[in-house]
Amino acid sequence: MPFRTTGKYDLVICDIDGCLSPESHAPINIAGLSRIAEHNRLAIQNRDRPVVTLCSGRPIGFVECLCRLIQNTQVPCIGENGVWLWRPTDNSFECDPAITDEHLETVHEARKLLRSLFHASGVIQQPGKSASVALYHPDTDYLRSIVPTIAEEFQKRNWPIRVLMTWLYINCDLQHVNKATAIDRLMTQTGFQRERTAGIGDTMGDRFIAERVSWFGCPANSEAEIKEAATYVSTHNEVEGVLDILDQLAH
Ligand SMILES: [Mg+2]
Structure with a gap:
């Protein structure tokens, strides 16, 4: 009921x-x-x-x-x-x-790429996400400045991932x-x-x-x-x- x-x-x-x-x-x-x-x-x-x-x-x-x-x-x-x-x-x-093994594989690849690009600058991938990536950095202005680069890198690879800044995080979520x-x-x-x-x-x-x-x-x-x-x-x-x-x- x-x-x-x-x-x-x-x-x-x-x-x-x-x-x-x-x-x-x-x-x-x-x-x-x-x-x-x-x-x-x-x-x-x-x-x-x-x-x-x-x-x-x-x-x-x-x-x-x-x-x-x-x-x-x-x-x-x-x-x-x-x-x-x-x-x-x-x-x-x-x-x-609607989330397939292939989508999960793409998210995994995205994690690796983001780690290689931004780990050294202190960008943290929020723990606990399983089919998306959320990025945090104590300097929010710095975090905001890397959004266009991330969107571009995903686009180059044709990854179906949406990149959106909240107040303090960058959310990378499957488009669908x-x-x-x-x-x-x-x-x-x-x-x-x-x-x-x-x-x-x-x-x-x-x-x-x-x-x-x-x-x-x-x-x-x-x-x-x-x-x-x-x-x-x-x-x-x-x-x-x-x-x-x-x-x-x-x-
Ligand atoms: Mg809110």
């Missing part, structure tokens, strides 16, 4: 970095998160408000942990920009079936996999409907969430460009902004 509520929405698909936790390594606001957890507990118990699930570029293990912290026991969450679903109902992981393709899988498997689904995000990577939902909100700290895609922009930052957005959805 699909999860249905008595409210206008059944589901909220929420980005993590810049929404529920800072994109930096600053501590997570656990008081705010516990209010999200309380929201989810009531949503699942009373079916009177939408359940909040996660859709993030982070490694799926990080997403699974936050999903459990916010007490979402019902709805799959999405990690690695759409590569993985994790289902809290039975603890199962699903890699996008993104947050939207994972949301499609989630919807098909669970029976949630776009008209009864809302989304929350803070950067242009979240346009893939915005285009799959019927209502989209941004916390105050979001990029100007994604705010233009929003139905509502909160005056509060990060998790306080998400809590404010959940309030808006209740009315």
